[in-house]
Amino acid sequence: MGCTWSGLNALYEVVSSGQDVWVNDRRFKIVRQLGEGGFAFVYLVREQTSEHPNRAPKKESFVSADGLYALKKVLVQSDEQLELVKREIQISSSFNHPNLLPLVEHSIIAVKGAQEGSWNQEAYLVFPVHLDGTLLDNLTAMQTKGEFFPTITVLYIFKQICAGLKHMHTGDTPYSHNDLKPGNVLLVKRKDQPPQAIIMDFGSATPSKKQIRSRSQALALQEWAATHCSAPYRAPELWDCPSNVDIDGRTDVWSLGCTLFATMYGVSPFEYSLGDSGGSLQLAAMSGQIKWPAGPNPPYPDALHQFVTWMLQPQLALRPSVEDVCFHVDKLVAKFPTGLNGLRSLQKP
Numbered sequence: 356m357g358c359t360w361s362g363l364n365a366l367y368e369v370v371s372s373g374q375d376v377w378v379n380d381r382r383f384k385i386v387r388q389l390g391e392g393g394f395a396f397v398y399l400v401r402e403q404t405s406e407h408p409n410r411a412p413k414k415e416s417f418v419s420a421d422g423l424y425a426l427k428k429v430l431v432q433s434d435e436q437l438e439l440v441k442r443e444i445q446i447s448s449s450f451n452h453p454n455l456l457p458l459v460e461h462s463i464i465a466v467k468g469a470q471e472g473s474w475n476q477e478a479y480l481v482f483p484v485h486l487d488g489t490l491l492d493n494l495t496a497m498q499t500k501g502e503f504f505p506t507i508t509v510l511y512i513f514k515q516i517c518a519g520l521k522h523m524h525t526g527d528t529p530y531s532h533n534d535l536k537p538g539n540v541l542l543v544k545r546k547d548q549p550p551q552a553i554i555m556d557f558g559s560a561t562p563s564k565k566q567i568r569s570r571s572q573a574l575a576l577q578e579w580a581a582t583h584c585s586a587p588y589r590a591p592e593l594w595d596c597p598s599n600v601d602i603d604g605r606t607d608v609w610s611l612g613c614t615l616f617a618t619m620y621g622v623s624p625f626e627y628s629l630g631d632s633g634g635s636l637q638l639a640a641m642s643g644q645i646k647w648p649a650g651p652n653p654p655y656p657d658a659l660h661q662f663v664t665w666m667l668q669p670q671l672a673l674r675p676s677v678e679d680v681c682f683h684v685d686k687l688v689a690k691f692p693t694g695l696n697g698l699r700s701l702q703k704p
């Protein structure tokens with residue numbers, strides 16, 4: 356934060372025409388759009404350092420070697436949206452972990468609204484950019500070629516997602532991500548190593564612990580989950596919340612189980628079970644029944660299927676914590692061969 360007022364108006368115009376964006380005292384040139392969400396646009400940008408060639412980077416701040424970053428522009432049209440983006444900023448600024456996407460810079464500015472004399476706000480969030488796509492992008496591309504990750508690669512990717520989530524769940528203030536899914540995990544390809552997995556999009560994250568003590572609190576949580584937690588990855592207690600329950604980070608463990616299934620088979624287990632039947636995702640999730648793809652290809656071991664089933668325990672109280680899951684994934688990683696073939700990321704198992 357800290358732009359001048361006249362600079363801010365100019366900023367809105369320039370972003371719209373796809374050129375330069377100031378975020379505080381840093382100038383970024385938009386290269387192209389990378390993605391789009393409910394109320395956000397994400398752009399690939401290059402920092403223009405000519406104004407501050409010798410400016411020292413903020414302490415501990417990420418500095419891109421090639422000057423490229425991802426700039427997320429969030430449209431803020433209500434007080435609720437303002438609170439949400441402030442929380443996204445606060446939560447993503449609080450992490451320093453290789454499997455969580457750090458926030459590099461941010462500002463929230465006022466812009467002229469569509470109606471005469473009206474004002475809106477926009478938030479600009481700058482992150483390191485990773486151009487190898489999300490886990491979902493990679494799975495989709497592989498599926499079209501009939502390819503699957505080898506077992507050990509599935510486990511290495513999953514181990515990193517668990518490590519990032521454990522960091523969130525066990526900090527001074529434990530946070531839940533609440534929207535963990537393959538579309539919110541960036542993959543960074545590395546030579547002769549499994550890809551690095553980085554969890555992003557903390558726009559739905561909240562403190563993990565929630566005490567629900569009445570029907571109205573339960574309904575409010577369900578309503579919130581309906582807009583913030585993607586349905587195929589949403590835990591049963593967020594579909595049908597009891598009136599007296601302590602919610603914690605294990606709602607994310609449900610999404611972890613779905614994400615492990617998807618890393619093997621390309622979709623969430625409940626999308627897979629329903630197929631084209633048009634059935635209810637809520638009922639499928641609440642039953643906890645999983646159908647496994649038949650046939651020898653891809654031949655994932657039963658141990659991975661059992662691992663998924665363990666995480667997809669419909670009763671929250673019986674579901675493992677992320678620490679339990681990390682412990683188990685380490686045991687599985689030790690069990691499977693780690694030769695070069697196993698470490699290549701994009702190949703048939």
Ligand SMILES: Nc1ncnc2c1ncn2[C@@H]1O[C@H](COP(=O)(O)OP(=O)(O)OP(=O)(O)O)[C@@H](O)[C@H]1O
Nearest residue numbers: 389390391392393395397425482483484485556558
């Ligand atoms: N740091 C990044 N590097 C590369 N691509 C990114 C980065 N951040 C976001 N993207 C791209 O932009 C898309 C949208 O980003 P993000 O999920 O943060 O926005 P969102 O509005 O919260 O989306 P959604 O409504 O789907 O949750 C991502 O799916 C991804 O393709």
